Amino acid sequence: MKKLSNAQIAWRAAQDLPDGAYVNLGIGFPEMIATFKPEGREVTYHTENGILDFGEAPPAGEEDWDLINAGKKAVTLNPGASFFHHADSFAMVRGGHLDVAVLGAYEVAETGDLANWSTGPGSVPAVGGAMDLVHGAKQVWVVTDHVTKKGEPKLLEKCRLPLTGVGCVTTIYTSLAVIDVIDKRFVVREKLPSISIEALQAVTGATLVVGETVGDLNVPEL
Amino acid sequence: MNKIYPGIEEALDGIEDGMSVMIGGFGGAGAPIELIHALVARYKATGSPGRLTVINNNAGNGAIGIAAMIYAGMVAKMVCSFPRSSDPKAFTDKYLAGEIELELVPQGTLAERIRAGGAGIPAFYTPTSFGTDIAKGKPVAEFDGRSYVQERWMKADVALIKAELADRKGNLTFRKAARNFSPLMAMAAKTTIVQASRVVEPGAIDPETVVTPGIFVDRIVEVPNPAQEEALLREGAKS
Numbered sequence: 001m002k003k004l005s006n007a008q009i010a011w012r013a014a015q016d017l018p019d020g021a022y023v024n025l026g027i028g029f030p031e032m033i034a035t036f037k038p039e040g041r042e043v044t045y046h047t048e049n050g051i052l053d054f055g056e057a058p059p060a061g062e063e064d065w066d067l068i069n070a071g072k073k074a075v076t077l078n079p080g081a082s083f084f085h086h087a088d089s090f091a092m093v094r095g096g097h098l099d100v101a102v103l104g105a106y107e108v109a110e111t112g113d114l115a116n117w118s119t120g121p122g123s124v125p126a127v128g129g130a131m132d133l134v135h136g137a138k139q140v141w142v143v144t145d146h147v148t149k150k151g152e153p154k155l156l157e158k159c160r161l162p163l164t165g166v167g168c169v170t171t172i173y174t175s176l177a178v179i180d181v182i183d184k185r186f187v188v189r190e191k192l193p194s195i196s197i198e199a200l201q202a203v204t205g206a207t208l209v210v211g212e213t214v215g216d217l218n219v220p221e222l
Numbered sequence: 223m224n225k226i227y228p229g230i231e232e233a234l235d236g237i238e239d240g241m242s243v244m245i246g247g248f249g250g251a252g253a254p255i256e257l258i259h260a261l262v263a264r265y266k267a268t269g270s271p272g273r274l275t276v277i278n279n280n281a282g283n284g285a286i287g288i289a290a291m292i293y294a295g296m297v298a299k300m301v302c303s304f305p306r307s308s309d310p311k312a313f314t315d316k317y318l319a320g321e322i323e324l325e326l327v328p329q330g331t332l333a334e335r336i337r338a339g340g341a342g343i344p345a346f347y348t349p350t351s352f353g354t355d356i357a358k359g360k361p362v363a364e365f366d367g368r369s370y371v372q373e374r375w376m377k378a379d380v381a382l383i384k385a386e387l388a389d390r391k392g393n394l395t396f397r398k399a400a401r402n403f404s405p406l407m408a409m410a411a412k413t414t415i416v417q418a419s420r421v422v423e424p425g426a427i428d429p430e431t432v433v434t435p436g437i438f439v440d441r442i443v444e445v446p447n448p449a450q451e452e453a454l455l456r457e458g459a460k461s
Contacts, residue, residue, distance in 0.1 A: 048329060049248040050399050065250050065452035066398040072249040072308075072452070083398060085405040085433075086248075087337040090330030094349060113353075124314050125326050128304040131356065132330030135349035166353035 002194045003175040008219040009143050011036040013102065013173040016141075017043050021099040022092075024048065024133055027071035030102040030143055046098060048129040050089050053081035070129065093129070094136040101137035103130060105144045105172075107159040110206040112169045112181040114142065115161035127164075134165035146174035146203055153205035155179070155186060176200055178217060179208070190215040224390045225442050226421060230260045233415050233443040237261065240298075241379040242275040244336065244411055245288060246404035249280060249307070250452030252396070253287050254384035254417045256445045261382075265296045273298040277336070277378060279329060279403060281305035281313035284455045292316060301376070303329035308455070328356060331373050333406060338375035340409025340438070345374050381411030384448065385434070388418035392436025393427050401433065408438040417445040 004012070006029055014036035017023060024046045025031050034056075037043055044053050047069040054075040058064070063074035092098060107115040114134055117127045134140050148154055155172065171189075172179045177200055178190040187209045191200055193216045201208050227233040234257065237243070247253035265272060274297050281300045282289030289312035291297050305313050305324060316322040327335065328350050338346055347370035351357045361372040383404045385394040394416060396404060408414045421444045 047399075049251070050402050064398065065450050065456075066252070066400040068249060068251055068399055068452070083396075083401055085401050086329070086333035086403050087406055090333050093330055118355075124305055124310070124317055125324075126304045126306045127326060127328050127356070129329040131328040131354065132350045135352075163354045 001199070002192060003146065004192070004217075004219055005222065006143075007032060007222045009173050009175060011222060012178065012217065012219050013141060013143050014038065016171075017041060018099060022046055022052075022097065024093070024098055024101045024137065026101070026103040026130070026133070027128075029104050031071065033102060033143070046089075046092060047075070048089050048093065048133070050084050050086060051075070051077070051081060052084070052092075053078045090129070090132050093132050096136050096138065098137040100139045100141060101133040102141045102143060103133065105142045105154060106161050107154050107156055108142055108144070108169050108172055109156050109159045110181065110186050111158075111184045112167040113159050114140075114164045114169050115159040117164045118162040120161060130164050134168035139170045140168050142169050142172045144172065144174055146176040151203075153203055156205035176203070176217075185209045187211065188214050190217040192217045225392045225436070225439060226390050227441050227443045230256060230417070230443050230445070231264075233257070233441045234260055234264070236413070237271045237380055239271050240273045241271060242277065242377075244277040244378040244381040244403075244407040246381070246383045246402065246407055247278060247451070248399070248402040249283065250450060250455065251398070252384050252400035252402050252404055253451040254382045255287055255449040255451055255454070257382045257415060257417050258287050258291060262290050262294050262296070265294055272296045275299040275301065277301040277376065277407075279303050279332065280307055281310065283307035283451065284309045284459065285312060286454055286459050287451045289313070292322065297322060299323035299325065301325040301327060301332070303327055303332050326356065332376075333403060335373055335376035336403065336406040336410045339377040340406060343375060345372050347372055376410065378407070378411045379413065381407040381414045383408055383414060383416045385416050385418045386420070387427055388416055388421050388439070388442045389424045389427055389436070390421070390442070391424050392439030392442065393424070393432045394418070394434040394439060395427060395431060396433055405434045408434050413440045414438060415441045415443075417443055417448060419446060419448055420444065
């Protein structure tokens with residue numbers, strides 16, 4: 001089955017970044033979205049360790065390790081950047097000031113519940129800012145493969161893994177489709193032209209709602 | 223009023239077994255390496271201070287800073303949001319062996335609990351963690367149709383902070399994103415101990431740019447050209 005690469009998923013999510021938005025991109029995969037921001041749109045990135053309006057990574061050898069993002073990677077500043085302490089940073093998060101937060105996921109439920117921080121007992125639990133970020137941003141996007149490495153659905157009626165947040169996810173950009181969570185249902189906005197609704201449903205662990213118009217998920221080769 | 227101490231040892235005086243210690247920094251940015259390592263050296267030489275509760279966003283990286291405290295055996299409990307790093311072995315081994323306790327706190331809740339501790343607010347409600355394992359056993363209340371979890375303030379006996387500029391009255395500035403938790407911790411500890419990269423005369427820091435006002439600071443020691451934890455790790459520092 002043809003599916004999108006992570007870079008392609010990030011590209012698709014980036015097309016929905018609104019001009020003028022304040023955005024927090026989670027560590028790892030979601031960070032790739034910044035690479036694909038459409039020309040002409042101004043997006044201000046927030047990192048929860050205390051910077052607004054950071055830019056790209058500096059050239060190797062020019063890192064300042066007091067100037068890092070939440071993933072502890074070195075960044076640069078855009079003109080107009082600001083520093084602030086953690087309580088202010090999370091006031092921006094929980095206070096509803098961010099327009100979009102993008103996270104990865106182990107599982108997403110049709111109710112909008114998200115599990116992305118713990119795979120259960122036997123490992124060291126680590127949550128960071130994820131539980132804060134899912135509450136407060138006006139939109140919470142998830143970028144993820146549509147299924148697990150074993151091929152099992154990640155979009156479910158109910159999460160099995162420990163929850164990060166309840167009823168928080170608004171849109172899921174997967175390797176096969178773009179799905180909005182509306183009234184506790186998965187509503188298909190776009191799907192790859194090469195996959196049928198039936199085939200998409202077969203790899204999804206909850207009922208998909210298909211409106212009259214399902215767009216084609218067209219992404220360039222990257 | 224003069225909060226300047228002549229040396230690190232003097233500034234760290236009075237930290238005892240079983241105390242709670244807030245340590246500024248997010249990853250390597252803002253970690254007060256010289257203060258931490260002096261405390262480790264004292265523990266190795268005298269066996270004290272041990273059984274510490276350490277509050278930081280993370281739980282050490284490699285074998286320096288907080289990881290050195292954990293390896294030395296002076297930490298009984300970590301309070302943090304993200305006990306992982308590029309090299310979390312110090313904490314992970316002890317945690318999985320049941321030799322160190324972990325209180326996992328979401329990052330924004332950790333910040334707000336510390337702020338509340340410093341601001342005299344015993345408890346507050348946050349949407350963070352509602353419906354998750356982290357909220358188990360905590361009071362929940364509904365406000366304007368939405369559910370929130372009650373969290374309590376957090377205070378500490380001591381805060382160890384790295385600042386950029388300081389004056390003898392305790393006013394501080396921080397360097398870039400090394401600010402992170404430090405202004406909050408300075409408020410929430412009984413004794414706030416600061417290593418400043420440069421001590422300047424009162425008035426040399428523009429009042430408009432003071433980040434932490436001196437009232438929150440007790441002791442300052444000048445540490446010029448301080449080590450940076452991430453830079454040390456990348457240079458291959460072992461301990």
